[in-house]
Amino acid sequence: MTQLLVFGEREDAEEVAGTLGEWFPEAGVPRVLRETLAGEDDAEDAQWLIVVEGLDESALAKVDELVERYDGWRESG
Template identity: 80%
Template structure:
């Protein structure tokens, strides 16, 4: 299942992507993209997003803890 990890700051998203690449080498280092999410109409409100797939519930709990440390959140995509 596709998961989107969303952050307000690019540096935070890049650090999380690097950590995920270390934790889950099968993912490689996930790409960080700037994206305007549904309901946001101002380009300045765009968020930094990491798109990941293929992680089980036990792995997602670990991801959630990491994302929380960087003031981000996870959405199903």
């Protein structure tokens, strides 16, 4: 199942992506993507996303702890 990790700050998303690459090397280093919120003209209102696939429940618990440290959240897709 695909998981979206959402952050308000690019630096946070990039740091989490690097950590995930270290923790789960078989998945490679996830890419950080920018998503502009609908109806927003201000670039500062963008969210930063990491797309993660193929992690089991025990791995997702670890990911959740990491994401929360950076004031982010996880959405299942």
